Amino acid sequence: MKKIVVLTGAGVSAESGINTFRDADGLWEGHDVMEVATPQGFQRNPDLVLNFYNERRRQLFKVLPNLAHKALVHLEEHFNVSIITQNVDDLHERAGSSKVIHLHGELLKARCSHNPNKIIDWKTDIKIGDLSEDGKQLRPHIVWFGEEVPLLAKAANITQTAHILIVIGTSMQVYPAASLIHYVPRDTPIYFIDPKPNISKTDFSGLTIIQASAVNGVPQLVSDLIGRES
Incomplete structure (x- = not known):
């Protein structure tokens, strides 16, 4: 075959x-991609980043x-x-x-913010305080700019x-x-x-x-x- x-x-x-990842103006859903799609952005403002992907995840359940x-x-x-x-x-x-x-990466998975190999299924919002099994904050299982693929x-x-x-x-x-x-x-x-x-x-x-x-x-x-x- x-x-x-x-x-x-x-x-x-x-x-x-x-929506496509990046518009012609370099923004993703109105956000600078460096703020929502880099490890540094997550360190600076984890609430913003988590909420951004929470919105993307919710949208996913509305499309076919x-x-x-x-x-x-x-x-x-x-x-x-x-x-x-x-x-x-x-x-x-x-x-x-x-x-x-x-x-x-995948929107319907989360991973440990300190260990990229600890990945779990996740279909709801990720909030500050949602922890991996080793007690570290969870983050979206998304490959951000500057990270290995x-x-x-x-x-x-x-x-x-x-x-x-x-x-x-x-x-x-x-x-x-x-x-x-x-x-x-x-x-x-x-x-x-x-x-x-x-x-x-x-x-x-x-x-x-x-x-x-x-x-x-x-x-x-x-x-x-x-x-x-x-």
Whole structure:
């Protein structure tokens, strides 16, 4: 069975009603990302940071997987599919995808602020005074700027096995996640789906650019790929 690796970014979740990570002005939901997405910001104002992610977590329960998420589940019925996402929501899992790696963490988990390996499921607000088993303050299980991306090596190993790579709703400008596209074997077919693609066919051999939103481009590509295998 052919191996398909799918890299997804904010453009997939945006069509379910989740705002993209950073607006053109550099703000995230009106906040300077350095205040809400860095260890230093958490040290300066933990209440602000916890409340920011509490709001994101509450929003997550109000949205649903969209047609792009569902199409990738359909793809899994015909191919060996692994999804590597920069998104911190659980929409891929809720849609039914079985192999999902979250490079930048997960909103529905919390972790010890002193030990990044102590991670627990968490679906409600995180408050000051919510402690890990070793008595340290809990924080969102989010990879902030300046922190290591612990699942990057695993993601790179998976990407190296791809027979087909699909990139959806990400500018591939945020490193180190953006480096993954360089791990696919030479001449691997790459499909890049984005309404405003910032990539050209001269950048990679075997590149097909699909200028479309995720909810329009993904179902069509999935249908085409399944049709070729039939």
